Amino acid sequence: DxxxxxxxxxxxxxxxxxxxxxxxxxxxxxxxxxxxRQIHSQGPQYIIHGLKNNETNEMASLIITEDxxxxxxxxxxATLRDTAVYYCIVIPRNNNDMRFGAGTRLTVKP
Amino acid sequence: NAGVTQTPKFRxxxxxxxxxxxxxxxxxxxxxxxxxxxxxxxLRLIHYSVGEGTTAKGEVPDGYNVSRLKKQNFLLxxxxxxxxxxxxxxxxxxxxxxxxEQYFGPGTRLTVT
Numbered sequence: 001d002x003x004x005x006x007x008x009x010x011x012x013x014x015x016x017x018x019x020x021x022x023x024x025x026x027x028x029x030x031x032x033x034x035x036x037r038q039i040h041s042q043g044p045q046y047i048i049h050g051l052k053n054n055e056t057n058e059m060a061s062l063i064i065t066e067d068x069x070x071x072x073x074x075x076x077x078a079t080l081r082d083t084a085v086y087y088c089i090v091i092p093r094n095n096n097d098m099r100f101g102a103g104t105r106l107t108v109k110p
Numbered sequence: 111n112a113g114v115t116q117t118p119k120f121r122x123x124x125x126x127x128x129x130x131x132x133x134x135x136x137x138x139x140x141x142x143x144x145x146x147x148x149x150x151x152x153l154r155l156i157h158y159s160v161g162e163g164t165t166a167k168g169e170v171p172d173g174y175n176v177s178r179l180k181k182q183n184f185l186l187x188x189x190x191x192x193x194x195x196x197x198x199x200x201x202x203x204x205x206x207x208x209x210x211e212q213y214f215g216p217g218t219r220l221t222v223t
Contacts, residue, residue, distance in 0.1 A: 043114075043216055043217055044212075087152060098155065098212070
């Protein structure tokens with residue numbers, strides 16, 4: 001499986017865009033990029049996923065580089081409630097073993 | 111919809127005791143999962159199920175057993191608890207294997223002394 005590398009922590013000012021990077025340089029052609037977040041001690045929450053095209057939903061945007069070796073999750077207008085640990089996960093289609101790494105702890109500051 | 115619920119929320123066990131954690135989902139999902147999360151770490155998959163009556167091992171299955179007798183329920187058992195099993199346990203469910211939009215429960219905090 002492809003490994004992901006994320007910075008351990010980041011800060012963002014409230015109201016600004018939060019850009020969370022993820023490196024997955026060994027990703028294979030059939031592997032998707034998924035993003036989850038975990039607020040405090042709650043269960044993780046799905047955010048967004050993509051294969052090679054950029055994706056956007058009501059929560060965030062996902063930008064995947066053309067070579068697919070890295071991606072960026074963008075929260076366009078971060079709020080205090082977006083403070084959480086964000087996990088970038090790379091997983092092949094039809095593989096049930098989703099591996100969560102240590103993630104990036106995002107702190108949104110007023 | 112309640113989504114994914116877990117019972118109990120907290121539990122303290124002595125070494126060697128047994129217990130069962132219950133996960134229930136009301137979304138008619140085919141797939142269900144059990145994870146554990148140790149302090150400061152990401153989640154690790156213990157066991158999963160792709161449908162009623164079927165289960166499979168994940169990354170860290172040793173010391174745990176599971177059963178999926180009904181589609182909406184997924185049970186995680188600890189036959190002889192050890193301090194190394196002190197963790198927060200999360201259950202999740204999803205519609206199918208190629209959709210990793212998993213819905214997670216609130217977690218069970220287990221301490222083994």
